[in-house]
Amino acid sequence: MVSDERPITDWVNLPEGATELSLWSTLHDGDLIAIESDLLVRTLTLRFDVGYVKDFHNLPDENQFVVIVSGVQSVRSLSCVPWPGECLIPARTPFEQQRAIVAEYHSKWREESLSWVDFEGLTKDGLEVSSATLGQGADGVALCLGCLAGDSYVEAYIRGEAITFSIGTRHLTPQEFVEVGEAYWEEFAKRRTTE
Numbered sequence: 001m002v003s004d005e006r007p008i009t010d011w012v013n014l015p016e017g018a019t020e021l022s023l024w025s026t027l028h029d030g031d032l033i034a035i036e037s038d039l040l041v042r043t044l045t046l047r048f049d050v051g052y053v054k055d056f057h058n059l060p061d062e063n064q065f066v067v068i069v070s071g072v073q074s075v076r077s078l079s080c081v082p083w084p085g086e087c088l089i090p091a092r093t094p095f096e097q098q099r100a101i102v103a104e105y106h107s108k109w110r111e112e113s114l115s116w117v118d119f120e121g122l123t124k125d126g127l128e129v130s131s132a133t134l135g136q137g138a139d140g141v142a143l144c145l146g147c148l149a150g151d152s153y154v155e156a157y158i159r160g161e162a163i164t165f166s167i168g169t170r171h172l173t174p175q176e177f178v179e180v181g182e183a184y185w186e187e188f189a190k191r192r193t194t195e
Contacts, residue, residue, distance in 0.1 A: 018142075021174055023132035026053060026181030030065065032127040032147055035120045037075070044069045044158055046145075048129065056184040063168035065177075069143060071161025077119035080153040083108035109153075119156055122149045134163065134174055 030050030037044050048065040087105035089098050130153070131146035143158040165177040172180070 018135050018137040021134045021136065021178060023134055023174075023178060024181075025178055025185050026050065026065065027129045027132040028181075030129045032123055032129055032145070033064070034123055037072075037116070037120065042070065042072045042160075044072045044075065044160070050181075053181055053184050056187065057180065059168065066166045067143070068164045068166075069141065069158050069160035069162070070164070071140075072158065073140070073161070074157070074159040075116045076157045077114040077116055078155045079112045079114040079149075080155070081110045081112055082151055083110070114154060119154060122147075122154065125150065127154070136163075136174070 027048055027050060029052070030048045032046060033049050034047040035044070036047075046067045046069075048067070050065055053059075053065075054061070054063055083105065085105075085108065087102065089101050093101070127147040127149055129145065129147055131144070133144045135142040135144070140159060140161055141163045143156075143163065145156045145158075147154050147156070163174070165172045165174060167177075167180065
């Protein structure tokens with residue numbers, strides 16, 4: 001590596017000392033409804049609709065959960081293609097054994113590269129967020145998203161210099177963004193224990 005190059009901050013190669021923050025509590029089961037790439041100004045805007053969190057906080061329907069990565073350096077996406085064989089779970093199979101059967105089936109899936117343009121196009125048919133994690137280092141950020149796209153699973157990795165979060169017109173720190181979802185899940189857990 002040339003001496004004036006900085007190490008790459010991305011999900012596979014996070015710099016030493018980078019911290020991870022799960023965005024699951026706010027984005028899980030939400031829909032990634034739009035991705036806007038501006039190559040000239042090097043920004044990437046991700047727009048999410050998370051209905052149950054909006055309802056819980058009595059937010060207007062038109063409010064979107066917006067994540068903007070600025071100084072974008074890298075975008076990648078992968079598609080996990082299901083194995084064409086069957087995943088048969090016999091009736092009355094214990095839960096742990098069911099999980100083992102499903103895990104074995106998933107181990108046979110294949111990862112395939114997916115162009116970023118094709119990934120952006122998937123928002124037309126709907127992408128349901130399964131996982132979302134932010135990595136933050138001294139000289140950059142990395143965002144990892146896992147989404148369900150029909151029968152497939154897709155992953156996206158975004159690397160940039162900085163990231164901002166907002167819900168509607170309200171700007172939030174990453175921690176405040178997470179806390180919006182955590183409030184919902186805390187109440188959800190309380191309801192389940194009283195039922």
